[in-house]
Amino acid sequence: MAEPLARLPGRALLIARLLPDEASLAATSAGLSERRASLGATARIAAFTTVDRADDAVRLAAGYDVRLVLLDTAGLDADALPDDVASIVERSPADVGLLTGAAAAWGSGDGVCVPFGGGDHDWAALEVGAWLAASRGTSLRLVGARADVRRGRRDASRLLADAALSVQRVVGVDAEPQLIDADADSLVAAGDSATIVVTGLSPTWRREGLGEARRALVRRPRPTLLVHSGPRPSGLAPPSSRTRFTWTIEGVHS
Numbered sequence: 001m002a003e004p005l006a007r008l009p010g011r012a013l014l015i016a017r018l019l020p021d022e023a024s025l026a027a028t029s030a031g032l033s034e035r036r037a038s039l040g041a042t043a044r045i046a047a048f049t050t051v052d053r054a055d056d057a058v059r060l061a062a063g064y065d066v067r068l069v070l071l072d073t074a075g076l077d078a079d080a081l082p083d084d085v086a087s088i089v090e091r092s093p094a095d096v097g098l099l100t101g102a103a104a105a106w107g108s109g110d111g112v113c114v115p116f117g118g119g120d121h122d123w124a125a126l127e128v129g130a131w132l133a134a135s136r137g138t139s140l141r142l143v144g145a146r147a148d149v150r151r152g153r154r155d156a157s158r159l160l161a162d163a164a165l166s167v168q169r170v171v172g173v174d175a176e177p178q179l180i181d182a183d184a185d186s187l188v189a190a191g192d193s194a195t196i197v198v199t200g201l202s203p204t205w206r207r208e209g210l211g212e213a214r215r216a217l218v219r220r221p222r223p224t225l226l227v228h229s230g231p232r233p234s235g236l237a238p239p240s241s242r243t244r245f246t247w248t249i250e251g252v253h254s
Contacts (some may be wrong), residue, residue, distance in 0.1 A: 013039060014064055017047040018056055025049065054087035066094040068128065073098045076218050077227075079209040089201075094230045095124045098201075101223040109195030109222075112137035114175075115187060115213075118159050121200030124229035126163055129198035130171040140167065140175045143190050145182040155179050184216040191217060191224075198225045 015035065017028045025047060032045040045066075050056045061069050071090050073085060076098060089096045109121065114129040116122050124141070131141065133140035142163055144156025157177055164175040180186040191197040202211045210226070217224045 013043045014045045014060070014066065015043065015045050016057075016060055018050045019047065019055050020049070022049055049193045054084045054091065057088050058093075061092050061094045066092075066098055070097045070099060073100050076100045076210075077215060078165035081205070081209065086206075089205075089228045090131075091232055092228075094229065095128070096228045097128060098226040098228075099223065100218045100226070102221055104196045104223045106136050106138065107196055109135075110193050111141060111195055113141045113191050113197045115143045115190070115197070115199045116160060116163055117156070117200075119129065119142070119200055119203055120229040121227060123163075123200070125198045125200040125225070125227035126167065127170075128225065128227055129169045130173060130175070132196070132198065134171050134173045136162045138195065140173055141178055142175045142196070143178045143180055143187070146166060146179045148182065184213040187213050188216050188220065192220070192222070194222070196225060198227060201226050201228045 015032060017032060019025060019028060029045075029047045032047055036043045036045045046060070048056075057069060057071075060066065069086060069088065071088065073082075076082075080086070081098075085098065089098075112129045112133040114122075114126050116126060130140055132138075142160045144160045145153075147153060147155040157179060160175070160177040164177065165172060167175050178190060180190050197217055199214060199217065202208060202214060204211070205228075209215075214226060218226070
């Protein structure tokens, strides 16, 4: 998952392994060295023991100008996020991605699918999804709700068009719009053909957890990336507001 982000021009990759004790420190460090050699000069690696995973992850994010903290949260399927994950999400100065499901098989599926509702976390997810699509040379599909005549709600096509224009300006890829019924089953069906689904966390995640629709997505065997927007400017903001490097902490483990 992290390797496509490492290929982006002007972006560096920081891979950190946070360990519960020293037993595997040497082996983990050696494995990271091999991985760094395969990724090139822009990759950085670190391995160390921790007694407070959340605190050390946030420290790395703040100290090394991290723009995305990528956490392996395989098996995430609960009403609330685990305490240490929730702490990182709340305290991180960078966007946080929670990766669940199997590894992305980039040779299969129809590319990157981004359910988009226009919230802050959705814009952060769109940024990550667009960079992934660009780096892999695959398609990008934006999913929004159909019109609800009974409730007087128009469809999301105008919103998806605005999002697509931002993606074209910053990333240079086209995005295909798809309108679906506003329910969990329709969202899962839309994501089933994708190589990976990248979606923003609910703005009410602190009170309500993942919510029905996102929980349905992470229960699938295929990969899903849930993104929480940090306080730093989005990559879809004007280029002058963006920092020079995009560092990534990938795979922070207990």
